[in-house]
Each structure stands twice: as C-alpha cells, then as structure tokens.
Amino acid sequence: MRMALIGFAVGTACLQLQAALPSLPVMALAFGLSLLLLLVWRHIARRVSPVVRGLAALAAGGVAGFFWAAWLAQRALAPELALADEGRDVRIVGTVDNLPYKFSQGVRFNFAVEHADVEVPPKIALSWYSGYRDQVTEVPDIQPGERWQLTVRLQRPHGNANPYNFDYEAWLLEQGVRATGYVRVARDNQRLDSFVFSAGNVIEHSRAVLRRRILDALPGKPYAGVIVALVVGDQRGIDQSDWQVFNRTGIGHLISISGLHITMVAGLFALAAFALWRWSFFTRAQLPLLLPAQKVAALVGAAVALLYVLLAGFGVPAQRTLYMLMVVAAALWFNRLTSVSHVLCTALGVVLVIDPWAVLWPGFWLSFSAVAVILYATVGRTVPVTHAPPAGADPAAAHVPIPPTYRERFWLALRVGAYTQYAVTLGLVPLTMLLFGQVSVVSPLANAVAIPLISLVVTPLALVGSMLPAVLATPVLTLAHWLVELLALCLQWFSAMRYAVWSAPQPPFWLFCWAMFGTIWLLAPRGWPVRWLGLATWIPLLAAEPTHPAPGRMTVTAFDVGQGMALLIETSGHRLLYDTGPAYSPESNAGNRVIVPYLRARGINALDGMIVSHSDADHSGGALSVLEGVRTGWVLSSLSPQHAIAQAVRQHVHCAAGQRWRWDGVDFEILHPRPGSYASHALKANARSCTLKLTAGGKSILLAGDIEAEQEAQLLEHEASRLPADVLIAPHHGSGTSSTYAFLQAVKPQLALFLVGYRNRYRHPKQEVVDRYRQLGIACLRTDQSGAITLEFGDSITASAYRRDTARYWR
Numbered sequence: 001m002r003m004a005l006i007g008f009a010v011g012t013a014c015l016q017l018q019a020a021l022p023s024l025p026v027m028a029l030a031f032g033l034s035l036l037l038l039l040v041w042r043h044i045a046r047r048v049s050p051v052v053r054g055l056a057a058l059a060a061g062g063v064a065g066f067f068w069a070a071w072l073a074q075r076a077l078a079p080e081l082a083l084a085d086e087g088r089d090v091r092i093v094g095t096v097d098n099l100p101y102k103f104s105q106g107v108r109f110n111f112a113v114e115h116a117d118v119e120v121p122p123k124i125a126l127s128w129y130s131g132y133r134d135q136v137t138e139v140p141d142i143q144p145g146e147r148w149q150l151t152v153r154l155q156r157p158h159g160n161a162n163p164y165n166f167d168y169e170a171w172l173l174e175q176g177v178r179a180t181g182y183v184r185v186a187r188d189n190q191r192l193d194s195f196v197f198s199a200g201n202v203i204e205h206s207r208a209v210l211r212r213r214i215l216d217a218l219p220g221k222p223y224a225g226v227i228v229a230l231v232v233g234d235q236r237g238i239d240q241s242d243w244q245v246f247n248r249t250g251i252g253h254l255i256s257i258s259g260l261h262i263t264m265v266a267g268l269f270a271l272a273a274f275a276l277w278r279w280s281f282f283t284r285a286q287l288p289l290l291l292p293a294q295k296v297a298a299l300v301g302a303a304v305a306l307l308y309v310l311l312a313g314f315g316v317p318a319q320r321t322l323y324m325l326m327v328v329a330a331a332l333w334f335n336r337l338t339s340v341s342h343v344l345c346t347a348l349g350v351v352l353v354i355d356p357w358a359v360l361w362p363g364f365w366l367s368f369s370a371v372a373v374i375l376y377a378t379v380g381r382t383v384p385v386t387h388a389p390p391a392g393a394d395p396a397a398a399h400v401p402i403p404p405t406y407r408e409r410f411w412l413a414l415r416v417g418a419y420t421q422y423a424v425t426l427g428l429v430p431l432t433m434l435l436f437g438q439v440s441v442v443s444p445l446a447n448a449v450a451i452p453l454i455s456l457v458v459t460p461l462a463l464v465g466s467m468l469p470a471v472l473a474t475p476v477l478t479l480a481h482w483l484v485e486l487l488a489l490c491l492q493w494f495s496a497m498r499y500a501v502w503s504a505p506q507p508p509f510w511l512f513c514w515a516m517f518g519t520i521w522l523l524a525p526r527g528w529p530v531r532w533l534g535l536a537t538w539i540p541l542l543a544a545e546p547t548h549p550a551p552g553r554m555t556v557t558a559f560d561v562g563q564g565m566a567l568l569i570e571t572s573g574h575r576l577l578y579d580t581g582p583a584y585s586p587e588s589n590a591g592n593r594v595i596v597p598y599l600r601a602r603g604i605n606a607l608d609g610m611i612v613s614h615s616d617a618d619h620s621g622g623a624l625s626v627l628e629g630v631r632t633g634w635v636l637s638s639l640s641p642q643h644a645i646a647q648a649v650r651q652h653v654h655c656a657a658g659q660r661w662r663w664d665g666v667d668f669e670i671l672h673p674r675p676g677s678y679a680s681h682a683l684k685a686n687a688r689s690c691t692l693k694l695t696a697g698g699k700s701i702l703l704a705g706d707i708e709a710e711q712e713a714q715l716l717e718h719e720a721s722r723l724p725a726d727v728l729i730a731p732h733h734g735s736g737t738s739s740t741y742a743f744l745q746a747v748k749p750q751l752a753l754f755l756v757g758y759r760n761r762y763r764h765p766k767q768e769v770v771d772r773y774r775q776l777g778i779a780c781l782r783t784d785q786s787g788a789i790t791l792e793f794g795d796s797i798t799a800s801a802y803r804r805d806t807a808r809y810w811r
Contacts, residue, residue: 007061121178161787233312250443270301373427505603563757583621591622734765
C-alpha cells in the first residue's frame with residue numbers, strides 16, 4: 001500500500017511536467033489496462049518476492065497518479081473564456097467566493113458566476129479599483145457570500161513567466177480560476193443579496209468576521225496581519241519587509257495555521273474531552289462504559305482539526321496534518337493499529353487525490369519531507385526513562401519500574417525536542433537548497449525561540465481573543481501582538497547577522513539526490529559507521545559557484561516583467577542590470593517579484609553595475625528593491641541627482657554618449673543621450689533614455705530604452721556608424737512613435753525583442769510597427785508570448801524562450 005501511494009505521488013508529479021495532456025481515448029485505454037493488470041496481479045501477487053511486489057505496486061501507483069491527475073486537469077481546463085470576449089464589457093451575476101483582500105488601490109476577490117451575458121468560466125478573480133485611468137470611484141465593502149451584479153472586463157489566465165519565479169497561471173488553475181479581470185465603473189453595479197447560504201460561504205463569512213474582530217481590536221498595529229494569519233490563515237496582510245525577516249530566520253512556516261498549530265489545538269481539545277468524558281463530566285453517568293474516553297478524544301480532536309483547517313483556507317500543510325490526524329483517529333476508532341509510515345503515506349495520497357497540483361509548491365515538499373525526516377530520525381530510537389531496581393533487591397523478584405519524576409520528564413522532553421529540531425534542520429538542507437538556493441543558518445536558534453512562543457502562547461491567545469467579546473478581546477489580542485513584537489525584534493537581530501543566510505545556486509537534481517543520500521547517512525542511528533561523512537556530500541551543494549559565459553562571450557536575459565523592461569547582461573566576470581521593470585503596487589514590483597528571486601536562485605549576490613535608462617515607472621519601478629536586495633557597485637542613469645534611486649547608491653553617474661568600457665572581452669558603449677541634453681528641462685524622460693550597445697565576438701545587441709522618432713533621428717545623425725546590431729530591443733516597446741524605417745534600416749537587426757505586457761493598455765507593440773519589422777525580414781519575439789528570453793552571444797546568437805523550453809499544459 002505504501003509503495004503504491006508513493007508511486008501515485010511520483011505519477012502525479014510527472015503529469016505536472018508535461019507540455020500537453022494525454023487525450024481522452026489514451027486515458028480511457030490506460031484505465032482499462034490498469035484494471036486488467038490489477039485483476040492479473042491479484043492472481044500472481046503471492047507467488048512473487050516482496051521486492052517484485054513493491055516495484056509492481058510502485059509502477060501501478062505511478063500510472064494511476066499520472067492519469068488521475070490528467071483527468072482532473074482536463075476537467076479544470078475545460079471552462080474557458082473565448083478569445084473574442086477578452087477585454088469586452090460583460091455583465092455578470094454571482095457571489096463573492098472567498099475572503100476578499102483589501103489593499104491601497106481597492107479590493108481583490110474571487111467570484112462564483114451564476115449568470116453572464118456571454119459564456120464565462122464559473123469561477124473568476126476580480127479586482128475592484130478605487131482609481132483607474134484617472135477615474136476615482138468608491139469601492140464598496142465587499143464581504144464573502146454576497147450576491148452582486150457587476151460589469152467587468154475579463155481575460156484568460158496569464159502571468160509573467162520567468163525561471164525560478166512563482167507560476168501564477170498554475171496557481172490560478174489550482175484555485176479553479178479560469179479568468180481574471182476588473183470591475184468597470186457602471187451604474188448597474190449593485191449588491192443583490194447580503195448573504196447567500198452555502199457551506200463554503202458560511203466558512204468564508206466566519207473567517208471574515210474573525211479577521212474584522214482582530215483588526216478592530218488592533219487598529220494600526222504593525223503585526224496585526226500576523227495575528228490574522230495565525231487565526232484564519234490569511235497571510236496577505238503581512239508586509240514584505242516582515243516576510244523577508246521571517247524567511248531569513250527560517251520561521252516562515254510558523255506564520256500561518258501550520259501543522260504544528262493544528263496538532264497543538266486539536267491535542268488540547270482532545271485532552272480536555274478525554275478528561276471530561278473519563279470523569280463523566282463530574283456526574284455519575286459512567287460514560288466510559290458507553291464509549292471509551294480514547295475514542296471520544298480522537299473524535300473531538302479530529303473535529304477540531306477539521307474546523308481549524310477550514311479556517312486556514314485548506315492549505316497543503318494544514319491538509320497534511322488534518323489527514324494524518326484523521327487516519328490516526330479512524331485507526332483508534334475502529335481498533336486498528338497502524339504505523340506512522342502508513343499514516344504519512346495515506347495523508348500523501350489523500351492530498352494528491354484532492355489536489356494534484358499541490359506538488360508544484362515548495363510547501364508540499366517541505367511539509368511531507370519534514371515529517372518524514374522526523375520519523376526517520378526519531379521513531380524507535382527513544383525509550384522512556386525509568387529507575388533501576390533498588391540496590392540489594394532480590395534479582396529473581398518482580399519489580400515494578402519506578403516512573404520518572406516530573407523533572408526527568410521535562411529534561412527528556414527537552415532533549416527529544418532539541419534532537420528533533422536538529423534532525424529537521426539538517427534533514428531539510430538539501431531540499432531547501434533545491435527549492436530556494438539558500439538556507440537559513442540562524443534557523444535553529446530562531447525556531448528554538450519562535451516555536452514555543454508562537455505555538456504555545458501567541459496562537460492560543462489569538463484564537464481565544466478573536467472569539468471573546470470586544471471588551472475582553474482587546475487586551476488578550478494586544479498581549480498576543482506585544483509578544484509578536486518582542487519576537488520580531490529578536491528575529492530582526494538574527495536576520496541582521498552577516499551570515500544569517502547561506503546562499504548558492506539552486507543545484508541540479510542529481511546533486512540534490514547525492515546530498516540527500518549523505519543526509520540520510522548523517523541522520524542514521526547510532527552505531528552506523530562514520531556518520532559524519534554524510535556532511536561531505538554537502539560540499540558541492542553549498543560551495544557551488546554561479547554559472548557564467550566564457551571569456552569573450554555574453555548572455556543577455558530579457559525578463560518577462562509585464563509592461564516594462566529589465567535585462568541582465570552577463571560576461572565571464574561581470575554582471576550588469578539594464579532597467580528594473582515596473583512597480584505593481586506600493587509593496588510589489590519587478591525587483592522583489594522577478595529580478596531578486598532570479599538572482600538569488602542563480603547564486604548571484606552582487607551586481608557590478610545597474611543602468612536605469614530613465615525615470616518612467618515601467619523601467620525604474622524595481623530599482624530600489626534590487627538595490628536593497630543585491631549589492632550593486634554603481635548606477636548609470638538619466639535620473640536627476642535628487643531622485644530616490646540616485647540617492648540610494650554610493651556611485652551614481654549620468655549616462656552620456658561616448659562613455660565606453662570593456663569587460664572580459666565584451667565592449668559596452670553608450671550612444672544616447674547627448675551630454676548637453678541634461679541642460680534642457682523641456683525634454684521628456686523618454687527622450688533621455690540611456691541607449692546601450694554591447695558587442696561580443698563580433699555579435700552585438702542594441703538596447704534603446706524608450707527613445708522615439710526624434711531621438712532615433714539624432715542617433716542617425718551622430719552615431720550612424722555605430723548603430724548596426726544583430727539584435728534590437730524594440731524602442732519604446734514597439735510604440736507607434738518609434739522604430740522608424742530609417743532607424744531599422746540603419747540598425748539592420750536579425751532579431752527584435754518586444755518587452756511588453758499581456759493585453760497592455762497601450763496596445764504595444766502596435767500592429768503597424770510589427771508589420772514594419774517583418775517587411776524588413778526581422779524576426780520578432782515578444783515576452784508576453786515567449787516569457788523570459790535568453791540570448792547567448794558567441795560565434796553565433798542562440799535564443800531561448802522560457803515558455804517554449806519549459807512548456808506546461810496550463811500555459
């Protein structure tokens with residue numbers, strides 16, 4: 001059974017790596033063959049060795065997992081918005097389907113569609129903005145379970161596609177969301193019903209009530225979002241700066257309704273139920289004669305765990321804990337003993353049967369791996385402490401062991417807890433490096449402080465406080481918040497340590513497997529030979545260096561940042577970032593969402609320089625986040641010295657035509673703007689875009705920023721001999737005010753890249769501009785269609801597109 005469940009997980013994971021789903025006839029044939037093999041297997045299973053049975057069960061589980069996940073994926077992809085209906089005004093009626101998230105510009109929520117003017121997927125994600133295109137509107141108080149009539153504009157699911165980044169399209173598919181959009185300003189937008197009864201709406205409404213009670217009790221408090229996360233699992237109110245501290249110290253898993261919290265709360269209620277039932281609620285009812293107290297405790301614990309997980313929003317760590325507790329409760333209820341490995345594998349199978357996309361997220365692997373490591377490192381290795389028989393006692397006489405004292409029990413629990421934390425910390429190092437390219441060095445110390453405080457004190461206070469009357473809730477929640485503040489101060493001190501985090505490039509899978517083998521060796525039972533040698537397998541994992549081009553060669557990565565521009569230029573010994581993409585919100589931008597995660601995953605901790613072509617937000621929006629997250633040598637830009645970006649770096653220089661330098665056999669030269677242009681205050685920011693040409697091995701690329709026709713004419717006048725390039729980053733994203741015939745004929749590129757956002761409001765690139773490129777025989781690639789684009793310059797130019805090279809069936 002366990003091998004079949006493990007195979008089921010492997011098959012499910014294999015399906016999520018496919019570029020296309022198998023057809024329905026293929027799935028039907030595979031299902032029929034599986035049934036046939038199952039019937040045959042029942043007749044021969046007893047005649048073969050256990051190893052063969054295990055391998056057969058693994059294979060059968062793999063086939064079942066693959067085609068079960070494929071069938072669910074077919075069903076999930078079936079609802080689809082027609083291409084013709086993208087961007088059209090559509091009137092819909094439906095209910096608010098989840099806990100809305102309020103942010104500075106409006107509110108976001110999922111919407112269950114009941115009726116629409118056109119065919120619309122049954123579940124969509126909407127944003128209702130307080131201001132859009134200079135229109136200021138009042139956003140109503142949206143609550144779960146309300147029925148609304150709205151006029152919206154929708155589009156198919158689409159997210160930025162970059163290596164080592166969050167896959168927004170996969171996340172939407174897992175949530176069942178098959179279209180996204182925003183609410184239009186319309187007179188007929190109206191609330192039709194204040195609440196529509198359903199089980200899901202009751203749960204989401206309850207979560208909203210608890211969140212509101214907490215926020216009302218903690219107005220303006222910096223860590224109110226943490227208290228909300230601990231009670232209802234909504235982490236969206238926690239600031240990005242706080243998440244950075246939590247992740248650097250390795251306690252991010254505690255800032256939500258985690259498995260540890262669920263087990264603790266369920267255990268407390270189960271213990272209370274056990275005591276009350278055992279004492280028949282202090283009556284003479286003799287309830288244990290009707291039903292054993294252990295079964296009552298198991299039932300109460302499972303019910304409380306279910307309620308708490310529903311409040312958590314049913315996340316993967318919470319699901320895993322719930323299913324494990326359910327299996328244990330069922331085994332106890334039906335008088336069936338079961339091993340911990342059976343419990344873990346059963347929980348694994350149940351999670352993937354319900355949600356096969358769970359394998360796409362780090363939380364799934366970290367959650368199950370942590371439990372597996374604990375089981376491997378602790379089960380069967382500890383024994384209860386008892387006293388030896390008294391001195392001089394008759395050896396032949398039977399002696400009843402003296403139970404340990406409370407002090408001995410305390411020290412035993414402390415020792416077991418410390419060893420468990422040691423095992424988990426070491427056991428998850430290879431997996432953490434594989435998933436994130438970094439591991440928190442201070443995690444053991446931070447968790448030693450945070451786990452007891454959050455699990456045993458803050459979480460119970462938060463739960464109790466959220467349910468008390470307002471008069472009593474405020475002091476209880478204030479105390480919980482004060483404790484979180486104290487913890488945050490401690491964590492900030494840990495996080496500020498120079499070597500709080502060890503980072504290296506994310507390893508290839510084979511290297512992860514080698515390090516994992518060494519970790520298993522390291523955590524083996526006492527008596528295993530030279531266990532410390534397991535650490536040697538970590539050396540290539542932790543000491544790896546980022547990859548880089550050979551001398552005289554160059555790699556250029558154009559990130560998919562939406563409507564904006566960001567490119568990373570790499571030579572054999574240097575790295576330069578040209579533009580930093582847009583700002584998406586006050587806290588979110590291309591710097592902290594795309595660029596910095598990519599650099600960290602590659603093990604790149606420093607940039608030699610950064611060029612910010614001009615001040616427009618779609619080019620400079622992520623600069624401050626990059627400067628904060630990655631050590632940067634200098635900034636070259638057309639920004640004023642008073643600009644926040646210029647103030648944030650030690651060395652800032654204006655870009656100007658004539659500047660040149662050479663790195664590792666690669667030539668860099670600035671062609672625009674003219675030095676005298678900074679004296680004019682009438683020029684737009686676009687007109688002073690830093691235009692950079694790079695040449696490696698006789699191949700070149702021209703980065704033109706947002707220059708327009710007038711600046712292209714100036715380049716033709718002053719720098720015509722330097723314009724020819726093999727690759728051109730289309731000026732101003734392919735707007736109708738740039739890419740003139742004369743300019744394109746002078747550059748003569750073989751390939752042009754359009755760095756644009758999907759269905760951007762400027763409609764870049766303009767169709768007439770694209771036609772112009774094609775008429776001149778210039779091949780075109782677009783980031784909204786190809787995702788991140790990587791160009792390798794050597795004897796020839798090789799282009800790779802992320803969406804093509806890592807195709808998945810949901811993209």
